[in-house]
Amino acid sequence: MKKWSFSNGNSISISLTYMSLICMFAFTSCATSGPAFDGPNNAKNIRATVYLDDNSTVFGYLSFSKKSNALNVRIPQQRKTISVPLTEVQGYNMDDNYYAYKLLHPSGKNRLNNDQKSFRSFVKRLTPEHYFLQIYEYQEAVVEQKSRLTKNMMHYYVSLPNGTNPDEIWDLEGEQFFPDFQSKMAGIVNECPELVLKIQQKEIGYYPRKISFKSNNKLKVLMNIANYYQQFIEKNEQAAL
Helix, strand or coil: CEEEECCCCCEEEECHHHHHHHHHHHHHHHHCCCCEECCCCCEEEEEEEEEECCCCEEEEEEEECCCCCEEEEEEHHHCEEEEEEHHHEEEEEECCEEEEEEEEECCCCCCECCECCCEEEEEEECCCCCCCCEEEEEEEEEECCCCCCEEEEEEEEEECCCCCCCCEEEECCCCCCCCCHHHHHHHHCCCCHHHHHHHHCCCCCCCCCHHHCCHHHHHHHHHHHHHHHHHHHHHHHHHHC
16 A cells, blocks of 8 residues: 655555556557548548458458558457458448449549559449449548648549449549540440430530539539439349349
8 A cells, every 4th residue: 555645734545556557547548549530541440341352241440541551450359450451352331331442543634643543542432332333432632732731632433334344443534534525425324325315415414514514513413324324224124024
């Protein structure tokens, strides 16, 4: 038992064992960091399900950064942490959002760090899993020149359905779509004559107007096209039964 005396004459006695427990608790609380999610490519201790290339899954607490070449997954039930190489990962699911690991082909307008080369990254899937035409959101951290503050910019990518590698996605701002959007998009969804007509006639909601050529407006148009095309595919599948 340790005894401390104070200037007012009072004193307290505390067990050294009890003091040790307090110190251990304080150290553990400080050492254990809470979950943090700073975009699809930077997470720490987040609860997620990881999907692997062999169609198996791993559930646990995920940590990785943009520079990582593997995902670290802490599995509490097994009291261990495993490292999963990114080459074996399809994506991960967190809070009902799915983040796919894809090969991105940026346009010259949106190339990463002025580099036109393709690169791999986690991207947020915006369309339902079963959609034939898949749309993804890529989050890029950009440092503003004047303020030196970092802000997130969103770029949108598409997985093309006509025989292309599903692992690859293409920048919505790229030459696969612009210029001559109506001709190029009509070629992508040419199995649906009604949709092709809407695009070629530049029907509102199926063609981005010149005054609204920003990415978010293009995204709305592409979502409309993806929804219409999916309804056409499912209708044909039902008719074939």
